[in-house]
Amino acid sequence: MNFTKMHGLGNDFIVVKGLEEDIQTIIKNAKKICDRHFGVGADGILLVLPSDAADIKMRIINSDGSEAPMCGNGVRCFASFVYKKGIVAKKNMTVETIAGIQRPEIIMKDDIVTAIKVDIGTYSFLNQDIPVEGEPDKEAKNLEIKIDENLFEATGVDMGNPHCVIFTDDVEKVPLEKWGPKIENYPLFPLKTNVEFVQVISKDHLKMRVWERGCGITMACGTGACAVAAAAFEKGFTGKQVKVTLPGGDLFIELTDDKRVYMTGPAQEVFEGHLELEKIC
Numbered sequence: 523m524n525f526t527k528m529h530g531l532g533n534d535f536i537v538v539k540g541l542e543e544d545i546q547t548i549i550k551n552a553k554k555i556c557d558r559h560f561g562v563g564a565d566g567i568l569l570v571l572p573s574d575a576a577d578i579k580m581r582i583i584n585s586d587g588s589e590a591p592m593c594g595n596g597v598r599c600f601a602s603f604v605y606k607k608g609i610v611a612k613k614n615m616t617v618e619t620i621a622g623i624q625r626p627e628i629i630m631k632d633d634i635v636t637a638i639k640v641d642i643g644t645y646s647f648l649n650q651d652i653p654v655e656g657e658p659d660k661e662a663k664n665l666e667i668k669i670d671e672n673l674f675e676a677t678g679v680d681m682g683n684p685h686c687v688i689f690t691d692d693v694e695k696v697p698l699e700k701w702g703p704k705i706e707n708y709p710l711f712p713l714k715t716n717v718e719f720v721q722v723i724s725k726d727h728l729k730m731r732v733w734e735r736g737c738g739i740t741m742a743c744g745t746g747a748c749a750v751a752a753a754a755f756e757k758g759f760t761g762k763q764v765k766v767t768l769p770g771g772d773l774f775i776e777l778t779d780d781k782r783v784y785m786t787g788p789a790q791e792v793f794e795g796h797l798e799l800e801k802i803c
């Protein structure tokens with residue numbers, strides 16, 4: 523398997539040209555390939571595939587082998603990859619995902635890709651969209667989650683994938699490795715959920731840590747940053763433009779009146795490699 527290792531703020535991916543590789547074997551063995559000790563090591567695998575509906579298609583496989591409908595940091599890495607490789611020779615492109623069509627824009631300075639801005643679609647708080655158990659057309663704005671002796675008030679957000687956002691005074695004090703998996707698998711979320719703990723720094727600055735569904739703790743989550751910005755705006759904590767600081771760095775999120783979300787951030791290629799699948803699978 524030929525691959526390119528990339529990351530968006532430390533949320534790292536193995537990018538593979540799907541048409542040139544045996545993708546069934548790759549998906550079946552994603553856990554081994556993503557293992558940081560016995561494999562290449564990554565939070566997930568991004569498969570580059572042809573699309574009938576857009577310029578190109580992205581499939582996202584989490585490090586536990588589950589498939590995700592959308593990935594914010596992934597789509598920036600993916601767009602930078604297909605642009606630099608000449609697979610899609612457009613700075614404004616369309617990318618098909620299970621969650622719909624994403625619209626990344628490659629931002630360049632002196633022939634170097636400096637950032638990628640993505641129109642990531644609209645957010646929703648509706649139970650049926652996230653999904654969250656309960657009346658389908660009610661909003662998941664005051665969910666009660668009890669973990670051990672702790673009672674949290676959470677906001678459920680659909681960002682193409684499910685998110686559970688919890689505001690707290692100090693994100694550094696949250697025992698994420700303990701609470702993250704319990705909230706990911708909380709019975710309210712039939713498809714599990716990504717989990718974000720977020721601290722309001724100011725009207726235009728949030729700080730968050732994330733436990734990702736199918737991966738665990740990651741250094742950044744693009745859809746998570748969008749979900750957190752939407753939840754904070756809805757609660758009146760922040761305005762429509764916000765910087766979100768994650769352990770791996772900053773993302774810039776803009777919300778529009780019609781609930782559309784734009785995310786801007788970097789994508790970095792790390793190395794190219796060749797893995798002999800039969801050696802680890």
Ligand SMILES: N[C@@H](CCC[C@H](N)C(=O)O)C(=O)O
Pocket residue numbers: 533582584589590591592593594595596683684716734735736737740742743744745746
């Ligand atoms: N890292 C991602 C989200 C990846 C998918 C997620 N783990 C899920 O299963 O929904 C991002 O940057 O958005």
